[in-house]
Amino acid sequence: MRAGTVRGSRTRTILAPLILGILALLLWQLIVVGFGIKPYVxxxxxxxxxxxxxxxxxxxxxxxxxxxxxxxGLVVGGIIGIVGAILSALVRVLDQLSAAVVTALSVVPIVALAPVLYTMFGAGAETARQLVAALAVFIPVYFNTLRGLRQVRPVLQDLMRAYAASPWQRTRTVTVPGALPYIFTGLRVASSLAVISALIAEYFGGPVDGLASSITSAAAYSNYTLAYAFVLGAILLGLAFYLVTLALEKLATRHSPAPS
Structure with a gap:
């Protein structure tokens, strides 16, 4: 009975946004055709x-x-965010010192950072875009991981201390497994931000071979349908990143259940 209820809930979770999306596309098509809206609009x-x-x-x-x-950007920013959060949770002084720095990084505007990075690494390199994406990923992963590490029940920490476990052993066997849902929440948010940030960075220079550069080029030549085709490619890319991250979360939490 319960298994059937779970399957029904999962089916509704998938079908509801799918049906809504189809209805939105139908409405879009009817509006364009019904009102005779020009393709350039x-x-x-x-x-x-x-x-x-x-x-x-x-x-x-x-x-x-x-x-x-x-x-x-997702891999680099995610690794740095997770490792940084673990170190901050282990070393209180480091947590206090890094709080202001991480907060400052969270408000750095991409539109100002990208041109500076292109100047540093060269307009022909993809490094600036990767660093922009890594920065966008680092912030949510760091904060979510740190929050998860602090949510572990004190009784579990006390039990590990009673067994004379080292701080690293407590982190590896209790704290990190308990924080997995928070870590993957940060990664799911960051997966979309990585794509968005990489796209935005392309608007401010660098090689003209990415999706955003192609959108700009198509729009400049008044080929708006092609521009929207590239936009569709960006949407599919963002969805792919999100779904893969979600699948990894299901896999990791299934094989590494949080301690209770």
Whole structure:
């Protein structure tokens, strides 16, 4: 009975946004056709899908480049965020010293940072985009991980101390497993931010081979349907990042249940 209820809940969770999305696309199509809206104002979903199919190779090239930058940023920023949070949880002085720095980093505007990084690493390198994505990822991963590490029940910590466990042993066997839901919450949020940040960074220079550069180029030549096709590629890329992160979360929490 319970298994059936769980499956029904999962089905509703998948079908509800899917149906809503389909209805939104139908409404979009009806509005464009019904009001005779010109493509340069708003293309219809069918025309965008058709253009996407015609240009799938070009869209894939841009998606691959932007996706690689976002992936590198996600991995680098995620690792630094998790390790930094663990160190801050272990060393109180480090937590106090890093609080102001991390808070300052969280309000750094990408529009100001990207041009500076292009100047530092060169306009022909992808490094600036990867660093921008890593910074965007680091903030939510760090804060969520640190919060999770602080949520471990004191009785479990006391039990590990009674067994003369070292701080690292307590962190590895109790604190980190208990914080996994918080860690993956930060990673899920960061997965979308990595794609968004990599896209935004492309608008301020660098190689003209990513999705955002392609969107700008298509719009500059008044090829708005193609521009929306690249936007669709960016949406699919963001969804792919989110779903893969969600799948990893399910896998990790299934094999490493939080202590209770």
């Amino acid at each position: 708003l293309p219809s979903p069918l025309s965008i899908a058709d253009r996407f199919g015609q240009s799938v190779g070009t869209v894939w090239t841009g998606t691959r480049i932007t996706g690689l930058n976002a992936l590198i």
